[in-house]
Amino acid sequence: MTSAMQNNTTFECETGNYHTFCPISCVSWLYQKIEDSFFLVIGTKTCGYFLQNAMGVMIFAEPRYAMAELEEGDISAQLNDYEELKRLCLQIKKDRQPGVIFWIGTCTTEIIKMDLEGIAPKLEAEIEIPIIVARANGLDYAFTQGEDTVLAAMAHRCPDTTTKQKAIAGQRNEITIFGSLPEPVVKQLSHELKKQNIDIKGWLPSQRYSELPSIEQGDYVVGINPFLSRTATTLMRRKKAKLIGAPFPIGPDGTRAWITKICNVFNIIPKGLEERETDIWNNLEEYISLIRGKSVFFMGDNLLEISLARFLIRCGMIVYEIGIPYMDKRYQKGELELLAFTCNQMNVKIPKIVEKPDNYNQLDRIRDLQPDLVITGMAHANPLEARGINTKWSVEFTFAQIHGFTNAHDILELITRPLRRNTGLKNISSNIYVANESNI
């Protein structure tokens, strides 16, 4: 186990033996977000099985996604990758007429070194549909990082042809936001910025591929989610955009800090933000009273952990551990600073951040610490509940609407749900449901 100290924040790194979703799961929310897209996951039965089961009933709604299932002939290169992909993509074109096809590379395409980036431009020209390649595989990435690889690939396609006209209008307070959010949240956040006289030039991704925003040299960009470091890097290095490094708009504190940071860049003094935040906190009091002083343990699987922990500390909770798959200290700098600030303000120690956690060791620590709430993946949730430990399934945070002032309520609704539920169950029986307590 290696440790490092930075701003009094302790970072540790364990073995990386933890449970998380495969990054190809990003297909499930991105195909819904980008309405004219089709996602082709080039992988094996294993990938298909995961998506089929993880997407649950969505799979029956004729999703705009499919597997290009590799067979033995593909692995041993008896079949020609180009011809095979052409055949499948033509079929997709015929059946679905998508505006863009995403190829999601997987572990298998990595190992057999299938040259997707090389094949795509040729095939794109031949079938006349844009093809975007994203390598969202389990060799390199965890869960939400899948979206990061897709958005980074999309960033390359953002048009930048209108430079000359814009040079004059460049004085306007315009930003481009990156990160996939449900449409209602997009509207809410746009509205918040509008109130500060900040215009949104575009969102990456937009609702349709054809509406991809143009990004020019010197444009300001800001991230909405903590797992988008590749996208941020691409926008800075390739598109020469200026990244606004801010905490993420999760929780009223995060939202205020996010907007304030954007305002600072444009030399705007934010209006009415403090009142807005106070109002939200007051409205949350009913929930907060349930969790104040309670302890929480993040096992780590979706990279939202730092932001959520920071918000929960501000709510008065004690965070024992923040497990996280991958920690980009540069991209999350603003968020880490806000975490340190919040801990200071609430007079608590900064929790240790455990990168690439080891679930087995974590369960050991959970057994010792007996936290009031464990935020964890589905693999551990039921076994922990059976041992009397309250759990919240972490994946819900990726699908629920948690951004902005308006949705702070939803985060606490999720957080307090197991606590509220289990108070109601006290009368049925004891809360331990396993025979042998010795091996938790």
Place this chain on the structure above:
Amino acid sequence: MKLAYWMYAGPAHIGTLRVASSFKNVHAIMHAPLGDDYFNVMRSMLERDRNFTPVTASIVDRHVLARGSQEKVINNITRKDKEEKPDLVILTPTCTSSILQEDLQNFVHRAAIETESDVILADVNHYRVNELQASDRTLEQIVAFYLNKAKKTQSIDCQKTMKPSVNIVGILSLGFHHHHDLVDLKRLFNDLDIEINQIIPEDASVSDLCKLPKAWFNFVPYREAGLSTAKLLQKEFNMPYVDITPMGLLNIKAATYKIQSILSEFQCERNYDEYLELQTKYVSQAAWFSRSIDCQNLTGKTAIVFGDATHSAAMTKILVQEMGIDVLWAGTYCIDDQEWFRAEVENLCSKVVITDDHNIVGDMIAKTEPNAIFGTQMERHIGKRLNIPCGVISSPVHIQNFPLSYKPFLGYEGTNQIADLIYNSFTLGMEDHLLDLFGGHDTTEMLTSTLSSDNLVTWSPEALKELMKIPGFVRGKVKRNTEKFAVTKEYNVISLEIMYEAKEKVNS
């Protein structure tokens, strides 16, 4: 490459993990990239398991790609050996490790030197076998391993039990109603006065496997897992086996007679005639139910059946021979077992469908328009789109197919459950139709959907309105016939007139 939206049987490693996690104190280590441990989620969610699933991954990441796993797999095995003290560790290859072609067998040998527990490598090839074949293979492999081990230490126990006894082979975690079926199987053997020697792999201990030969015979309730093991035991210890699934009255009878004849080979004469008669008449309601006038109304109703080989074949038999329902076609996705399946259902229905492509199944259902479907969750959703009721009889399944209440498919209680399932599927359909006939609740603008996506003709608003007035259960047919008519006459738009014309010309 194959364009696939859905698959009936999962990848091979799932089969291995289902067997491994069914045994007591057996730990599986997957050689897999991050995120491939989704099995743990399924077990924890679908079976609502209270214990941590005994499956961990030895993660394959960039470093492994560059340098090979080196000590990583071995360290993970020895670590797990110390942490959990399992009896057996099964190293499980995945699709990823299949192509890496690391010498996993060598890792197993080296790890086994340091561990208290036994270590084996699951002998399954991801690109050759599916989940079901892999589970069959892994179970056989584990049994063979422990029988060999017992042979070496001469601790094998071939002394037959005093009273007739049986091993039940192939009860797995995440199996379709397996746990409920097991309860009814135990009851059946209790009634037949046959002791249960061992049940494998569910909740079995690997150290007891050396006592398998003590049983008089083996019983394999499901064809998908256990047949290889039964054949192995027959070869090695001359143990007979019964592979008739006791699902439905006729199958229970056949299985019981087979058992009776096996016992008689052991000079144990039993006559189960009276028992069968009694059970059929009074314990199971299914036979009487088939005779009652409720079921008379099912005569001539049509159904289709699709699922794994075991359940699909048994269900077809029940529908045709026990309830008098016309099965238009029966099918299975167990392509490797198709010969057996064909032989089972050939005389019961006019067509046999062997495929693992759900599109073909969907199109077949749309084309044949049965009154009810008996299939997997996929067929249930096809049925929803086509407005045809569906009873789920086979994996793949949802959480709703892991009911808390007692719902076996096997044995005499199973016959009751199945009769309810069949009858409810058909009556639901009838209720819907009656509602439609009396201008019920149909307010949707949606047409009865067809699965073919080619819209060659369009409907004028008036014609569409008229079409909506036609009761739902024939609307699809009218729509299709009218469209077919329009296409042959080369009309592009179906007006009210053309619709009437079609009605006159086409006998629908």
